[in-house]
Amino acid sequence: MTDSSISEWLAIAQAGQDKPPKKDIERVIAWVNDLVTERHIEALACDLLILDPERMSIAAMVAIYRTSVVLKNEIPSWYDFEWKLRAELSRRKRDDVMLDVGPESLDDDRVAMFEALALKLQSSPPKIDPKVLTATPLSRGAKVNQAFAEAWLSNLLEKIRLSIPAAEGILLRNDLPSGKEADASDLIGTYDVIYKDRLAGGPTDFKQFEQQILQTHATILKARRDKLPGRYRTFRVWVGDYDFVDPNKVRLTLQAGFEILTTITSPFARAIYVGFLITEVHPFMDGNGRVSRLMMNAELARASLPRIVLPENLWAGYMEGVRDISLHGNPEELAAILEIALAWSASVPWGNRKNVLKAIGEAKSTMRNVEKCEAWIAQYLT
Template sequence: MYVQASPGDPEHVARVVQRHWQKILGRIFPEAVVSHLSAFRGGMTPQGELILSHPTRFNKRMTLPGLVVVLRKGPGPLPGDMPLGDNHLYWASRPRMLLENLKRSSTRLGRTAGRAEVEAFLVRVLQASGEEAMNRIRDDAKHLKETLDAAAEFQILNALIGELLGTHAKGALRTAEGHLVARGIPADSGALHRLGRLADALRGTPLPRFTDAAAQDPARTHFAFLEAYFSNYVEGTRFSIEEAEQIALHNQIVVSRPKDSHDLLGVFHLILDLRFRSSLPSPDDILEGLCERHRRMLDRRPEVTPGEFKMTTNFAGQTEFVNPALVRGTLLEGAKQASGVPEGLARAVFYAFLVSEIHPFNDGNGRLSRLLMNAELSRLGLCRIIIPTLYHEQYVDAQRALTRGTDPVPLIHALSRIAKWTTLFDYTDLGDVVRAMTSAHAFEENARQFQLLGPDGVVFA
């Protein structure tokens, strides 16, 4: 039988500490840096420890409910280390983390990853992000080696990167993955086949052109707010519409949820920023363009490596997305296919599926796919698309029909239908449009209990 833990229950206290460890440790050890194996593993080590570096408070071990903190001697925040919100705590940069994890562990607990794991990590970086990212790691590590007292570790790192890039003599690599890594950028043939099916269908399907329903302020700002609200809500960043309005339109960050607040702001600002609102990266610049948008969208979440392609395969239910080693090539080839799709709604549908099908980042792929979709529409002065909560399940089912069954028709129909629905509302007054969308069941979640209506109260078909 399940018994809910009371606030005084040790398990409850441990969960609270684990949920708020950044804020707690920032108060206890301000200017400390999550480092060594903790930075490498993304937080807690396999031994249940969280390792911090601090220049004056070190060689300490603190046990809290649900958390063991290990303090190691090391510099405070260095260039590239990322602040964890406003908590006065930092996350080691990738070059710093690699140098620290090449050091020998001084205990049997193994508080560094070691050479083999660092090499495997570098292989994944090369496959996911290419040679430029590897050279950037090497250059940044070179500037950090003296401060970290890691000259010997830098020599190892330099040799590993050099051999992986083919610029150094052989002998540094130790793993099979390192020896077998290819320097090309292969693509996922299955994903490209599905993208090709979608492109063919879009070329053969006449689609409507809906004029922008919110071209001028204040309607444009209100539309951007609702677009950002729904796009975040369906991905799990859930606020009431009133809370979200305070965050986006009045910059009132929810103190207990600063990262979620900035997630909403990140999408909202990208929608309004003319550099991103109405322009798409060219096929040659698709990698850099996506990374820049992702970095701006999730810059308060270092744990999801904003602006960096994923290094492990991600899943949604039984759907396995493109392997990290194939992400760059698939994006490049997919973007080339996009240029052969008719401009407007057809190309917007293609870009939405391109990003969602590849899932190139650890997080934020759905939001990013919709931003690219709508950028194509804004580029041509067409109405952007809002996908309300009640419609999200139908939209995902349509994507799944193409991903699993190679049938593009449901996706084209689903986005064409909701594009029309979006144009039916007047966005001039925010209160009025929120009330109208509420009456239309846009904010509901149960598609078996509610039907999406138009602003006239009639079932939208």
């Protein structure tokens, strides 16, 4: 493969034509395969760094997308580039050219999983500490502090790393840190959904439920156009070897999952179920965890129960609990973790910011000491 061939390939990729001849697509595919075959991996990796999908022709994007099976095994940076490529194809409303998308259908295995989960939660609802039921309504200041803690911790769990002083500056003084504008926007969006009770009205049908999750996603990720805020993903995603719902099955599977939700009566059980429903379907490119926790807390808030703020020392158990349902259908671990989180959240003195930060710090301090963590947890066991 010569330098001139690489230049030709780049020229086609950046041509900006939406309908170039079919032979151009074939040439791009052939050149990319040749680059890989002849071990010009470094050259291709460099090319990917300078290619901008927003300036690429549809033909070039399709061609490169169709070489992904080869490229993802050869070039570590391919995943980041493919993410941008898919997002740009979706933005141009050309989801049809992505091979992962087909006619809408239902994920029958997931629906069976949701039915079994709902049956277990309905027959053995999670426990609620009696002290939680007597928690007093929050003052305006307490609500600000709780919304801050919930938004900050939920984003931190998803690797949005903002210090507490930085987060306070963003939310309380509109002081946006340079270079972290998108992270700041995520935090503001999450806080906005919580503090303004944007999910206060419970959905009576799937259309309303769908509007809520799409609008919540759009609010959180509005600064990340490449993540398609307020839109379902159009490609397959997985963690390790665990595959989430196919993109063409997302909407109908969510709809079936919502119908199953209506069979659950316990507010806490509904909260656990709806949070898992969203994480398991994984309807978005990013932000699934944050949307799931907001929808979980919306179920609690509608029943006048305290919101769950998930401290850092419970994160590992929370994620293991979600996985245990996915792999084995067992909700007991997740329910136990959320019972503790709910009891802790109800005990935090939200009216005093200094004491709120102290409670968050005390929870974090137990993370690397099993005995300290067990003693901390014992305070909140029913």
